[in-house]
Amino acid sequence: MPLGALRPTPLVQQATDRLREQITAGEWPVGTKLPGETSLAQILGVGRSTVREALRALAGAGLVRARQGSGVFVIATEPEETWSTQLRRAAVVDVYEVRVLLEVEAAQLAALRRTGEDLTAIEAALAGRRAASSGGDAEFVDADIALHTAVVAAAHNPVLTALFTEFVPALRQGLIDLVELLGPRGDEPGHGEAGHTALVEAIARGDAGAAGSTLRAELHGTLAQLRAARG
Structure with missing residues (x-):
């Protein structure tokens, strides 16, 4: 050659x-x-x-x-697989399981560390998610991710923020596929509204335990749907 x-x-x-x-x-x-x-x-x-x-x-x-x-x-004939490459190739269920571990901790930290500015951003993202609930699947997923991104940012841990940013592309497509497959918003246009509202309220009052348990329950519900969809 x-x-x-x-x-x-x-x-x-x-x-x-x-x-x-x-x-x-x-x-x-x-x-x-x-x-x-x-x-x-x-x-x-x-x-x-x-x-x-x-x-x-x-x-x-x-x-x-x-x-x-x-x-x-x-020293090698095959390049090392980067973290981003591994995420792109990983099954969405595997990515989501790690997301649960990461975001529950982030939510607890957010409840303890959030500033007034953080809370304003989180509440605005919640309102955006609510508004997007009547829109298209991709729009709703993007709004949902925006809320979770605001919560992670409020934890004020740059490593957690960087990790979540890496997860977003794989999560986004997996969630869009799930919504299209199962149509979970059909009977409940504001799918997950109660749980996400409870999460924001827990962060607002500084209740780390409630924030963590609320988000864990919400994410486990979606994870169960992903596992069922995978068969």
Whole structure:
């Protein structure tokens, strides 16, 4: 598989992809020392800085490792699977089970840490969810996620916020699919209204125990539907 010169742009991505192809195809087996930056730059028709960035990206993917004074060596032929990739490939039930663990704790922290500004945002999100209950499925799911996002933000823990943000894409599509499949809002246009209102009220009065138990019950109800839908 000859390398060949690259097209003008985007050079770093093209260089990374071309080198990755060589590695994953077995052209450079594990333990192989890669050609030097100058040689790779000449082969690919790019500058050494572009090659350097491409090698850094490959190192980040767990494919190569630089050994000081020796060069860059292949250490794997398959890239490491990132957290985001794992979430995209995970079953929505598995994602949701972890969501329960994360959000219940976030709700309890929100009850203890929320500010007046947080509470205003949470109440506005609850109103938005209520308004969206008569709209389309995607609109309702987005409004529901917006409320949960506001609760997580009120916990004031950047790690929890970052984790929840990673979960949102997988959760969103899974919930839209569930709503379309089961139509849980058919007999109850404001599906989950009572539970979500109770959650907001618990956070407003600073009752961490009630906030956690209320959200746990709400999420477990949806989780049971997801499991049933999966069969």
